[in-house]
Amino acid sequence: xxxxxxxxxxxxxxxxxxxxxxxxxxxxxxxxxxxxxxxxxxxxxxxxxxxxxxxxxxxxxxxxxxxxxxxxxxxxxxxxxxxxxxxxxxxxxxxxxxxxxxxxxxxxxxxxxxxxxxxxxxxxxxxxxxxxxxxxxxxxxxxxxxxxxxxxxxxxxxxxxxxxxxxxxxxxxxxxxxxxxxxxxxxxxxxxxxxxxxxxxxxxxxxxxxxxxxxxxxxxxxxxxxxxxxxxxxxxxxxxxxxxxxxxxxxxxxxxxxxxxxxxxxxxxxxxxxxxxxxxxxxxxxxxxxxxxxxxxxxxxxxxxxxxxxxxxxxxxxxxxxxxxxxxxxxxxxxxxxxxxxxxxxxxxxxxxxxxxxxxxxxxxxxxxx
Amino acid sequence: xxxxxxxxxxxxxxxxxxxxxxxxxxxxxxxxxxxxxxxxxxxxxxxxxxxxxxxxxxxxxxxxxxxxxxxxxxxxxxxxxxxxxxxxxxxxxxxxxxxxxxxxxxxxxxxxxxxxxxxxxxxxxxxxxxxxxxxxxxxxxxxxxxxxxxxxxxxxxxxxxxxxxxxxxxxxxxxxxxxxxxxxxxxxxxxxxxxxxxxxxxxxxxxxxxxxxxxxxxxxxxxxxxxxxxxxxxxxxxxxxxxxxxxxxxxxxxxxxxxxxxxxxxxxxxxxxxxxxxxxxxxxxxxxxxxxxxxxxxxxxxxxxxxxxxxxxxxxxxxxxxxxxxxxx
Numbered sequence: 050x051x052x053x054x055x056x057x058x059x060x061x062x063x064x065x066x067x068x069x070x071x072x073x074x075x076x077x078x079x080x081x082x083x084x085x086x087x088x089x090x091x092x093x094x095x096x097x098x099x100x101x102x103x104x105x106x107x108x109x110x111x112x113x114x115x116x117x118x119x120x121x122x123x124x125x126x127x128x129x130x131x132x133x134x135x136x137x138x139x140x141x142x143x144x145x146x147x148x149x150x151x152x153x154x155x156x157x158x159x160x161x162x163x164x165x166x167x168x169x170x171x172x173x174x175x176x177x178x179x180x181x182x183x184x185x186x187x188x189x190x191x192x193x194x195x196x197x198x199x200x201x202x203x204x205x206x207x208x209x210x211x212x213x214x215x216x217x218x219x220x221x222x223x224x225x226x227x228x229x230x231x232x233x234x235x236x237x238x239x240x241x242x243x244x245x246x247x248x249x250x251x252x253x254x255x256x257x258x259x260x261x262x263x264x265x266x267x268x269x270x271x272x273x274x275x276x277x278x279x280x281x282x283x284x285x286x287x288x289x290x291x292x293x294x295x296x297x298x299x300x301x302x303x304x305x306x307x308x309x310x311x312x313x314x315x316x317x318x319x320x321x322x323x324x325x326x327x328x329x330x331x332x333x334x335x336x337x338x339x340x341x342x343x344x345x346x347x348x349x350x351x352x353x354x355x356x357x358x359x360x361x362x363x364x365x366x367x368x369x370x371x372x373x374x375x376x377x378x379x380x381x382x383x384x385x386x387x388x389x390x391x392x393x394x395x396x397x398x399x400x401x402x403x404x405x406x407x408x409x410x411x412x413x414x415x416x417x418x419x
Numbered sequence: 420x421x422x423x424x425x426x427x428x429x430x431x432x433x434x435x436x437x438x439x440x441x442x443x444x445x446x447x448x449x450x451x452x453x454x455x456x457x458x459x460x461x462x463x464x465x466x467x468x469x470x471x472x473x474x475x476x477x478x479x480x481x482x483x484x485x486x487x488x489x490x491x492x493x494x495x496x497x498x499x500x501x502x503x504x505x506x507x508x509x510x511x512x513x514x515x516x517x518x519x520x521x522x523x524x525x526x527x528x529x530x531x532x533x534x535x536x537x538x539x540x541x542x543x544x545x546x547x548x549x550x551x552x553x554x555x556x557x558x559x560x561x562x563x564x565x566x567x568x569x570x571x572x573x574x575x576x577x578x579x580x581x582x583x584x585x586x587x588x589x590x591x592x593x594x595x596x597x598x599x600x601x602x603x604x605x606x607x608x609x610x611x612x613x614x615x616x617x618x619x620x621x622x623x624x625x626x627x628x629x630x631x632x633x634x635x636x637x638x639x640x641x642x643x644x645x646x647x648x649x650x651x652x653x654x655x656x657x658x659x660x661x662x663x664x665x666x667x668x669x670x671x672x673x674x675x676x677x678x679x680x681x682x683x684x685x686x687x688x689x690x691x692x693x694x695x696x697x698x699x700x701x702x703x704x705x706x707x708x709x710x711x712x713x714x715x716x717x718x719x720x721x722x723x724x725x726x727x728x729x730x731x732x733x734x735x736x737x738x739x740x741x742x743x744x745x746x747x748x
Contacts, residue, residue: 100694100695100697100698101694102689102690102691102693102694102697103694103695104691104694129656131659132659132660133505133507133511133659134508135659135691135692135694137656138656138658138659138695141656142695142698142699325515325519326512326515328496328498328511329511330508330509330511332508334512358470359472359689359690359691359694360691361507361508361509361691362508362512364468364470364471365509365511365512365515366512367468367470368468368471368512368516368519368520369512369516369519371519372519372520385470
C-alpha cells in the first residue's frame, strides 16, 4: 500500500455543532483537530492577517484556522456559497492568506450540491479516508445529522427554560452536562436516548411560574447567530434577563434549505418579506426581514438583529426594518458586531431594551384588565 | 409632460446617456439630480443607515434632492447583466432601501433586470418602461435602438480615453470629440468603481488633481470589454460582483501591460466587496514590485488636505523609483 497522507481535519467552530461534525469526520477515518472556541486570541490572529474591512466571521474563521494549523491540522472543511454575500468567497481568500503565512492547508469547500453535484461527490471522496461504501457513508451522515438535530433541539429548549429558572445559572450548568451525554452517544438509538434524557433533565430545573417573561426573536447573519462566542453569548445574557429567545436559524434548518429543499419556514419568511424586500440580497438579509414580520404576527415583544459590521445584506435589511418596525409596532434592536464590541456595552443596551418591552407588556395587560 | 428623476449616483456613470436618450425619445423629461454637494451628502448621511457605505449615502442624498421635483424616481433593480456576476447586494436592494428608508418619496420605477432568469431581459425591461409610461410599442422599439446606439458611442468614447463626465459632454457636442492627449510624464492606473472615481465630491476631484500634477490617468472604463475578458478570472469562482470583477480584470490588465508607473485604488469606507477586492489587487501588485500601489479610503468627512499630501508623497516616490530604475539600467 502506498504511503497514505493522514487527513488532520478541522472546520469552523459554530456553537455546539462541532460535536456532530467530529463524529462524522472520525467515522470516515479522519483525524479531527477540534477547533477551539473562538477567544480573544483567535480574534486577534484573525484581525492581524485579514483585510481591515472584512466582516467578523472572516476574521474569526481565519483565527480559528491558524490556531488549528498550529495544532497540526492540514485540511479545512468549510462551506462555500454562490453570492452575492461575500462569505461565499472567503474560502479562497482564507487559503491565500494561510499559504502566505506559511500554513500549507488544503481546503474542502462544500458548495450547494444542487449546483455542483460532481464537486460534492469529489469532496465526499476526499474525506472518505476509510473507503467506506456509499451506503455506509450515507449511514454516517444520517447519524451525525441526528446528532445535529439533537443538539439543536436541546439548545432550543434551554432558551425556554433559562428565563424561568429559579436559580440563575442552573440551566447553563445542566446544559453542559447534557452536551457531554450527547457527545458519548454514537448510534441513532443512543443519540435519541441522550436527547430525551437531556430534555427531561432540563425540564426538571425548578422554574418560577410567576415571572414576567418577554419573548424576543433573534434574526440576522448566520455565523454571528450560531456562534455564541461571536455574539458575546447574547442568548444567555437575554435568558438571565428573563427573556425567552427564539432564534430564526439553526444549522439543521439552514442545511436543509441549502441542500435538499427549502423548508416551509423559509418560504414563509420569504413570502412575509416580499412586500418590503422582494429581492434576494444575499446572506440572510431577506430572511431577517421575513422573520421579523412573522415574529410580530406571532405576538413577540421584540426582535433583535445581529449582524457583523459592514455586512452588506444586513445593512439592506436594517434599512427596510425601520419601516417594518413602525408598521408592525415592533421594537427592533440591531447590533453590528465587530472586534471592538464589548460585552458590558451590549448588556447595558439589552437591559434597557428588555425594560422597555416589559413596561410595554405591563401597560398592555393593565389596559386589557381595566 | 411626465418628469422622471434620475439620481446622479451609482449607475448614473454607466447608464445615464442610455437612459436619458431612451426617455427623451419617449417625450419624457429627464431630470438628473446633478453634482454631489456637501449639503446633498449631509442629507443622505442623516437619512441613511450609519453603517451604509459612502456611495449609498450619496445616493440617498441625490434621491432626496429630487423629492419634490419629479413625478417618478427611476431606481431600476439591476441584478445581473452578464449571467456570470451580479451587482452588490446594496444595488439589489436599492429600490427597497429608498422606498422604506426615506419618507415622502415620489413613486419609484424599479424595473428588475436579471439576464440569468429571463431571456432578452434588458429589452424586456425597456418594454416594461414603455408600457408603464403608456407609449406605443413601435416608438419604444425605436427609442430602445437609439438608446443602444448612444450607449455604444458612450463606451467608445471612454475606451478612446475620455472619462464619463467628459464623454457625456462630448456626446452632447460640447467638447471636441478627439480623444484627450496624454502628455504627462507619468501614467497612473486609477482603480475603483465608476460611482466613486468620477463623482467629483466622493473622489475629491482626484482625476483633475492628478492631471494637474502632470499625470496621465487610466481608469477601468478606458479598457474595452473585450480586453477585460482576455484573462481568466483570478479566482476559481471569479468575484461575485460585476463592478468588482471589472476592476480586478482592469487592474490585471494595467499591471501586465507595462504602461503604468503606479496604481491607486480608490475605495469607499464601509464597502463590502472592496474588502476582498482590495486584498486581491494587493496580491496582484506584489507580482509587479516596480509598480507601487496606494489605497485611498474615502469617507463622508472629506479631508482634502490629507489626501493631497498623500498623493504628493506617492508621486514623489514613484518618480524617484522610476529614476532609480533608469539609472540602474
